[in-house]
Amino acid sequence: MATIPTPMQPVPARASRALLRFWSSTGVGIGLMLAIAAASILGTIVPQGDPTALDHLQLSEPVRSVLSALDATNVYASGWFLVLLGLFFLNLLVSTVRVVLPRLQVALRLPPEVPLAAQANHPVRLFVQTPELARVASALRARGYRVFEGKGGGLVAHKGRWSRLSALVTHVGLFILLLSALFTGLTAIKSRISLMPGESMPVQQVVGDFAQRRGPLAPDKRGWGVRLDKFWMEHYDPDTVKQFYSDLSIVRDGRVVAQKRIWVNEPFTYDGIWFYQSFWGLGGLDLSIGGKPQRVELRDGKPMGLKGSFTRPVTIGKGQYILYLGSERMPLILMKVLAGGSPQPVAQMGPGQTMTLEGTPFRYEGPAYYSGLQAKSDAGIPGIYTGFGVIILGTALAFFSLRQVWANPVEGGFLLSGRSNRGSDGLLRELSSVVSQCAPVAVKEGLPS
């Protein structure tokens, strides 16, 4: 007997289908989520952003080699982590098209009528002792079901169909989020700047020279500048800062076009650039030398092995002095620069104190602070927030259950059966109450008559 050859698909088509099937599988999705979770754990164990971090950990040589190969001090920007995210995106995309959408189409259709025998497969099966289908339908409608009468004298009912949108909505939210994050990576600018009161900075410098991160498609900004008019702090007590504030002005063509007071949690935006009150620090000393007020810049460092901030040599009378401040709470130390160039401490004084040095009156008014601002431009934010919102909506939809109910006539009443995409106990309780409402006697006895 001759065999009839079955039509064979070309190898590339079969391979691509197998590949699509693989990439749409839940197992791959779960595996990728767990892999991203594991990679993220690594990033929380090894300090990030410090290339020497591995040297400070006590590791055996093989472990160190593996961690170095994984770029473990820079996990979240490493190539393999980005590949993982890319594969996750691919899995989301393929599974949405191949699995979620077809399932959704089925779920959104009206459930078909089923014959009596098929009701044996439903997890909940009850007998309703009533000859009136309308009573059953009415009891179901009262519980939020949409009820359709069938051709065979029975009915089909369902509720919570929209909850099946959950997976699709969540996946769409993740797409929006990932695409917006990509957009952010391409277009965002993030800078950190420090300004002393009265100091200005052109915007091209803010988003250029001081940019910590600048996407390849980041917009150019020019034509205006930001000026710090005033910076001050409020304290709970001398050692505890309550809040810090900056008065900012935007200056365009020599004119102030916008002004705003900012503090932590109260940013300011102009021309797509956001300014955040981020940090502060010691920037200088307010002094009066020979009755002439002046501000001297402070620099961090340890030129004499002392931790703190120093000025360049300042002329007081005929002498040269380096002024040293260990911290804002410590007194100012004046160090005279001797003939050989080495400084020697000669006096210390607190804010508001005056003394005469080499015949010249010298007054220390106090430390002057700089305001640390974070400047940012990110056109991806609306997309990120939209993605956040859509994901939350999708996950919240999953809380509600889809319930489908069928009734077919049997002798003395109806066989009521149903199924749910949750556990069946809730449905059992609900349908039991339907039975109880329609035929209280039958429920009492627990048996059909």
Next chain:
Amino acid sequence: MIQFEQTLVTVLLWAVLASSALFLVEQVMSQVWAGTVARVGMGLGLVASAGSMVVRYVYAGYPPLSNLFESLIFLIFGALLIFVVVDLMLKPKYLGMVAAPLVFLLIGFASVLPARLKDAHPLMPALQSYWLKIHVSLMMLSYSAFLLAFATAAAYLVLYYVGARKARLATDGGPALASAPQVAGISLTMPASSGEAPAGREGQLAFLDDLTFRLILAGFPVLGLGIVTGGVWANHAWGTYWSWDPKETWALITWLIYAGYLHARGLRAWRGQKAAWLSAIGFISVIVTYLGVNYLSSSLHTYGKLL
């Protein structure tokens, strides 16, 4: 802590401790009254935890969510609230026996914290925002839901492993099961009484499995919302919605694990024992997110380091 607040925490501690013992009496000695009194104890604990938060809010002048003690009290409040709601709606049989000791452990932990983690301190600049109450309360509520999901999963596993042995012993030579009533040749399900958890070991297992699933389904979007509001707050305060800080990274890890649970249960039909173990793994991740990250690399969220 002021005296009245201390008194309320003491009431909370004793009420939940007594409930733990009484739930055990209810199950082991089949004493219905003990269960009733235990539920009253849990309700009293709920009122005491809410009262303690109100007192702290009034005298500290900020939402009591800024240090480890305050967040623990909110976590306990959330767990008791969810317990009371679930208990009133579904009357789960074994939940109290597992949940009450877990909540008691949390209260004990909160009570023995050193003063620096317990007392009210002025808020640092970054925490002076309305986002504090929104973000932290959502995170804590999700942890509360996951705590109870862990309790139901633990109850499932105990019933599964202990009950399986008992069931094997009982069926050796035991009476045959009564056959279910039939209509048109189809076996019927026994009707359920309204508001009652199903009877029988298998029914209880299915019920606990479903309850774990529902609690995770409830906690999952709340955790998502907590992460999202944290991102929005961080963007508002620092201009960065995500910075791979250990706390936010572990919150994401927890979210991913529970997302894995929901996919495994929904699409791969992982039910019962496997799902219960996955829920337990998720809760371990919650503990690391809440407490463990304080011991990892530097974090913007380090506020509860004990040592």
